[in-house]
Structure formats: C-alpha cells, structure tokens
Amino acid sequence: MIQIYGAGIAGTYLYHLLSSEGLKVAIYDRRSEPDCRCAWGTVYGEAKNFYSEIGINFDDYVILKPEFVVANGIWLKNRDIVIFDKKRLLSDLWVEMSKAEKPDIVVDATGVARAYLPKIESDRVLPAVQTVEKHDVEPNLYIQMERTGYAWAFPLADGWWHIGAGNIEKGEIERLLSELRAKYGFSSTKPACNCFGKVRMLPPSRCRPFISGNVVGVGEAIGCVSGAGEGNAPALASARILADCLLNSELENYEHRILKELEWVENEQKFVDAMLQNNYLTALKLLPKIIAVESRRTVQHSLTEIRKLIGL
Ligand SMILES: Cc1cc2nc3c(=O)[nH]c(=O)nc-3n(C[C@H](O)[C@H](O)[C@H](O)COP(=O)(O)OP(=O)(O)OC[C@H]3O[C@@H](n4cnc5c(N)ncnc54)[C@H](O)[C@@H]3O)c2cc1C
Numbered sequence: 001m002i003q004i005y006g007a008g009i010a011g012t013y014l015y016h017l018l019s020s021e022g023l024k025v026a027i028y029d030r031r032s033e034p035d036c037r038c039a040w041g042t043v044y045g046e047a048k049n050f051y052s053e054i055g056i057n058f059d060d061y062v063i064l065k066p067e068f069v070v071a072n073g074i075w076l077k078n079r080d081i082v083i084f085d086k087k088r089l090l091s092d093l094w095v096e097m098s099k100a101e102k103p104d105i106v107v108d109a110t111g112v113a114r115a116y117l118p119k120i121e122s123d124r125v126l127p128a129v130q131t132v133e134k135h136d137v138e139p140n141l142y143i144q145m146e147r148t149g150y151a152w153a154f155p156l157a158d159g160w161w162h163i164g165a166g167n168i169e170k171g172e173i174e175r176l177l178s179e180l181r182a183k184y185g186f187s188s189t190k191p192a193c194n195c196f197g198k199v200r201m202l203p204p205s206r207c208r209p210f211i212s213g214n215v216v217g218v219g220e221a222i223g224c225v226s227g228a229g230e231g232n233a234p235a236l237a238s239a240r241i242l243a244d245c246l247l248n249s250e251l252e253n254y255e256h257r258i259l260k261e262l263e264w265v266e267n268e269q270k271f272v273d274a275m276l277q278n279n280y281l282t283a284l285k286l287l288p289k290i291i292a293v294e295s296r297r298t299v300q301h302s303l304t305e306i307r308k309l310i311g312l
Contacts, residue, residue, distance in 0.1 A: 001026065002246065003103035005116055007034070009086075010219030010235035011109030012093040016054040017243040026100040034090035038130045038197055040162060041141070041154055042232040043297050044082040050236040054093075061089045063157050064139060069299045071143040072309055073183065076299040081141065083154055086232075104214065107242070111220040111231075112198045118212055125198040126229065129173055130164030131191035132156070137184065144180040145309070147275050148172065150229075151180035161186070166199060166229060168276065199229045203269035204262060210255045218242045222258065227268025227290070228298075234265050264293040275310070283310075 002018060004011045007029035015027045044065065048058040061084045069076045108116035112125055126149060139155035149167025156162060163186060165176045181188060200207070200220050207223030210216060218224075219235035226234060238258055245254045259266065267289050274282040287306065295301055 001100045001103045002105045002107060003028070003100045004107040004109050005029075006107075006109035006111060006113075006219075006221070007031075007094060007097070008090070008109065008111050008219065008235070009232050010111075010221075010224075010239040011107070012090060013050065013054065013236050014107060014109065014218060014239040014243055015095065016093060017239065018246065020054060021243075021247055023246070026098045026103070027095060028097045028099050034087055034094055036087040038128075038162060038164065038195065039232060040083050040086045040156065041081055041230070042084060043230075044080045046080075046233040046297070047082075047084070047236065050233075050240060051089075053240075056089070056092070058084070058089075061085045064155060066140045066155060068140040069143065070140050070184070072145060074305055074309055076301050076305065078141070079295070079298055079300055081298050083156060105246070106215045108215055108217040108221045109219050109239075112200050114200075114207075114217065114221040116215045117217045117221060118209065120202065120207055122206075124168070124201050126166040126168055126201050127170045127173070128164055128166030128197045128199060128229075129177075129194065130162055130197065131194040133161050133163050133186070133189050133191045134159050135161050135186050135189070137161070137186060142180065142184040142186075144176060144183060146176070147310075149176060151176040153180060153184060153186055160192070163191075166197075168201075199231065200225055201227075201229070201269065201272055203266045203273065204258060205266060208255065210258060211251065216242065216251065216254065223269070224258070224262055224265060225269075226265055227272045233297075234262060237262060264290070267293075 002025045004027040018025045051058045063083045065082045142153040144151045151165035154162040165173045167173045202223045204223040210222045224234035224238040225231040271286040
C-alpha cells in the first residue's frame, strides 16, 4: 500500500498514474478542497504530454496563451507558456481523501511544507504574495525582476489578473510590486482576493535526502522548482519518474534519475544561488545552458537579451 500525502500537482498526478496501473494507493491532503490561489502558468507541451498519460486532455484547462513575455521592459516572444485553470484541473483529479493504516511506502508530496521528509539544512524559501485583480491591459506575461526576486502579472480570463511578487528579502516585496504596477500600468485597485505563499529556491541536490526510511519525496518537497519559481511542470516530471521507479521496483535509481533528468532545474537553481552570492562568474558560465533549455521550453531569447535583462 502506498500513501501519498499532498494532493497538489505532483500528488494528484502520481495518484492517478499508480492507481491506473492497479497499485493500491491512498491520498490525503490537509485541505478539504484544492487550493485555488496561485501558480496558473505552465509549459503547454510538457503538461499536455504528462496529463495525456492519465487520460486528461490538458487543452480543456488552458485559459490562454499570451503572445509575449515582457521582462523588465524587454519584449520576448512566448514559445510555449500557457495559463491554465489549475483549480478546476486539481478538482477534477481530486478523489476521496484517506489515510492507510500501515502503508509500505509514504510519499511526501506536500510541496514547500516537506512535512514527512527530514528538514533541509539551510533551506531557502522565497516568501510571495498574490492578488486577483481586474485590469484593462493587453494579456501578456509582465515581469519585473531583480537579483533577489521578481514581481509578475499573469492574465486570466475576462480581464482578471494574478498580480504577485516574491523576494528573498520580504521587506522588498511591496516595492517590487509598485515598480511592476508603474511600469506596465496596473494601477492599485481593490483585489478580489489575496494570499501569501512560499516557493522553495534550492537546487534539488541540496534538498536531499529524497528518500528516508519508507518516505520518498516528490515535487517541490525535493526542490523540483525552476530558477524562475516554476514548479508545475517539474512537479509532474518528478512524479512521472517516481511512478516509473515504483512500478519497476527501482527506487534505488530514483535520486540519480531526478538529478539527471531535472539537471536543467539544478542548473537554474545554481544560477540563482550564484546571483544571490554575487558570484557573477559562475552565473555567467551557467547562462548558455539555461538559455539553451529555456528558449526551447518557454521564451525565444538571445544571450544578449538575457544578459541585458539580468544585468550581467
Ligand atoms: C505565489 C506563487 C506563484 C507561483 N506561480 C507559479 C506558476 O505560475 N507556475 C509554476 O509552474 N509554478 C508556480 N509556483 C510554484 C508552484 O505552485 C509549486 O512549485 C507547485 O505547485 C509544486 O507542486 P507540488 O505538487 O510539489 O506541491 P503543491 O502543489 O504545493 O501541493 C502540496 C499539497 O500538499 C498539501 N499539504 C501540505 N502539508 C501537508 C500535510 N502535512 N499533510 C497533507 N497535505 C499537506 C497542500 O495542501 C497542497 O495541496 C508558484 C508558487 C507561488 C507560491
């Protein structure tokens, strides 16, 4: 019997992958329903492929595909980022929550909480705030970034937007948000709702152990979040790898496969780390690898544009 804790992106996907193969699986989340609040951006091709494996047509959840990603005033052509209705997708994957008596394996899919694996030494989580607001702005992705964090405006349907910011230095969040508002014309307005969140910003290699006793981690619990704070597609990728390892009784390969197949996440987080330490030489060395991956997945950009963007 496998017990999954956490019915977010990684946990729900893993549950359906394993149960469709006939494994006995239980899933439990501390919430009574899926979280609605944030993280509605993802890479279309990756999500489409992963979800097709559990019979989900991801197109049914796509809200829109913005034409441009505008970062610090630089207009980049969007390659494959879409906004999807995460709440509806997670609701459709939600099953009856239950706790098994004596599970053989416990999966820690609790995201940033990492509630079942041992705590990470020198963990680094980025505090973030987000609101839902109505604005009359062309529906692109707008970003204002700096060394320690960034602010974003992501379009939803019917003129609604997710407006948010995260920064290692919590006190800087409001300033970053004001800069984003001023730069792209998102005037301060009464939000329909607001929330606080956290994103783990560490290379996966620094989130070990991935396995401790009979507990195995997946998704953000083991640091599968890109350098841009993008955790949906990496959570799905890590759950796919874990499902393979469980189905083939090859858990001993799990750590190696995560570090190899999500090496791009490791590189991006090492880049963030280097920038935070003012280690610009290391950051510069990592940049071509990051651009090679991201110009295929997310936005079309050149080395010159990216160097201008991050001031290197
Ligand atoms: C403000 C904000 C904006 C973001 N925007 C984006 C975005 O646009 N695109 C993107 O790709 N990523 C984004 N992210 C990151 C993304 O949300 C996460 O990386 C991703 O959801 C991780 O998936 P997961 O399944 O590992 O964890 P989660 O999706 O966080 O799921 C964890 C689940 O575990 C449950 N849980 C927690 N503790 C326990 C416990 N003790 N017992 C049982 N259940 C528990 C939680 O209720 C939750 O349902 C954003 C994050 C934040 C904070």
